[in-house]
Amino acid sequence: MIVQGDDTPLMFVHGLAHAGQPDRVDRTSQFYIASQTKSFVALLAARLDESGVLPLDTTLAQIWPQLILPAPADPTRITMVDLLSHQESLRTDTLNFLTAYVRAVPAADYPDLLARYTEGRSAGFRYSNLGDLIYGAALETRTGRPWQAWLQQEVLQPLRLDEVYSHSSAVPAHRLTWNHRWDGQAWIAYPPKPDELMHAAGGLLASSNDMAAWMRVNLRRRSPTGLPSAQSFELAQRPLAKANLSDGEFVCDGYSLGWYSCAYKHQPVLMHPGSYRGVVSFTVLLPATESGFSLVVNSDSAIEGLGLELIKAFIGTATGQGSETERLRKAVADYPGRLERLVAGRREAVQKARSEDAWGGWTWSPSRRETKRYVGTFHSDRLGTLVVLQGAAGLEARLGAMRLSLTPASAGLFGISESALDAPEVFRYADDVGSLRWSDDTFTRVDAAPAKTPPDE
CATH class of the missing domain: 2.40.128 (Lipocalin)
Known part of the structure; x- marks a missing residue:
């Protein structure tokens, strides 16, 4: 979908909610937006900093005084800002794996898991789920309330986003979309993410209606109710870390509390992607033209490359920098080949693994x-x-x-x-x-x- 000012020039919602089933998607259908959750948590964090509930300069040692981390990580120096801007100097496979695929990790378990199953890493930006996961646990430890309850109270309700959910169980079954992967002959469908896997780094479902509204409030930095404040929006979007994500044309060299700061054809852009097994999403904000572009596809079948080309075409068109028709035509023409290579690559990876002597x-x-x-x-x-x-x-x-x-x-x-x-x-x-x-x-x-x-x- 595309928004510009008060208008929505494009709202295209099409396809099946679950392959092989009759229900079709519409503007109220709930899609899992994966890591785009981080941009919502960023605004929450800025709001809770402004209200004093959880200041962003709070350290891990202030949350868990007995916490021990592997050197050189120091709990007295790692702040909420470091966590949300992915500069926490820690890495883990355990917490990422557990929260993404296995079960919810109670906030009370974080000190032990961080002490036992994290490793120190070099300083600087490194994108992962870990910082947002820890922030969510820290918020619950400090306040006694989970991040979902705070998000509902401080962000979703004031912004009147009634079709964004942090619990899949709260959504009527006919409005839930399943995720899909293509095996070359048929779709493999995966059920919606259960509640226990909806975490602070990737735990929201949203409708097309509310993703359009979300883009508008971020472009204007203005809530229909006055909260969160313009200052909270500004803080959530302000670059804090030096990132390095580029394909030579689309360059993302900064990261805030939850948005990449990017540029294409010299146009400043805010962006956050999301992906999970069987789903790909992204949102792009172009402040210069007060326009935004959001895409969610409940399939992970070679969508990333196509999506990047669509982002470039959107920015070029929205800023009047020449026709993007040829880019779009090429992206569409190239897609079957992209998909074929993806399917072949998956098949070859399976065959290679099965052929090992072990x-x-x-x-x-x-x-x-x-x-x-x-x-x-x-x-x-x-x-x-x-x-x-x-x-x-x-x-x-x-x-x-x-x-x-x-x-x-x-x-x-x-x-x-x-x-x-x-x-x-x-x-x-x-x-x-x-x-x-x-x-x-x-x-x-x-x-x-x-x-x-x-x-x-």
Whole structure:
């Protein structure tokens, strides 16, 4: 969609909410906007700084006085500004993985997880989810209220954004869109992100109507109710970190509390993208012309490259810098090839992973009776409880919200993956099936191991 001043020259909402189902999307359909959530949290943070609820110069040590971080990270020096501008000098795979795919992480658990499962990194900007995740936990620790409640009270309600949700369970089922990936022949559909995975770095659903309204208030830095204030909008958008995101034409060299500061054809632009399994989104604001462009596609099938070309065409057209018709024609003409290469690349990655010698040629074909000994409940201190059970098509593993299939490779060794589009990962049991290894972690059985069953004769 495109907005300009009070007008909406383009509002194109088209397609299916869920491939294979009859419901079609409309202006009120809810799309997951992924990391664009950060731009909403940025305005919230600026508002809470202005009101004194959580000043942006608050340090991690002031939130968690006993927090210990790996050197050279120092809790007495890392502030809320550092977190939201991705300058916290920390990195982690654990928190990112857990919150994106597995389960909610309670605010009370953050000090322990940060102490045990983060690493220090060099100073400066590095985009990730970690800073916003920590900010959300810090806000709840300081106030006793989750970030979702604060966002609703301080941002969504004052801006009259009634069709932005931080809980998928609050949305009528017919208004929810599913996410999709193309396997070359058919769509693989993924259900809407559950509530427990809607976090401060990527936890909002929005309608086309409200994304248009969101662009307008950010372009004008003015709320219909007066709050958040113009000063809060300015602070949320002001560049704070030096970024380095460029394709040679579209250059993003700054980052605020939640927006990239970019330029194309010498035109200043604010932008934030978002992506997750089966969905791609972005919003671009062009203050010079009081115009904005937002796109959400409930498919991740080669949309990023197409989206970048659409961004350039929008900016060039909106600023009157010549016709972008040829760019648009080329982007459309190139798309089938982009998609074909993406599908082929995914297929080749799966084939390459399956061809590795470690799998033993995938010659093991155990019966359902034989695989019973691998069923059970296992636990990892880092990732939590994993359950292996018999499904209709064979063994399945469940870790929080994750649902994965196990494919037998050789005795005690399975390839684990979410779908046929994903390369299998090693899922290996100990000989006594008392433990297993997966995702660089050991899961120990917490129930009784079934007796070993001889192969069927």
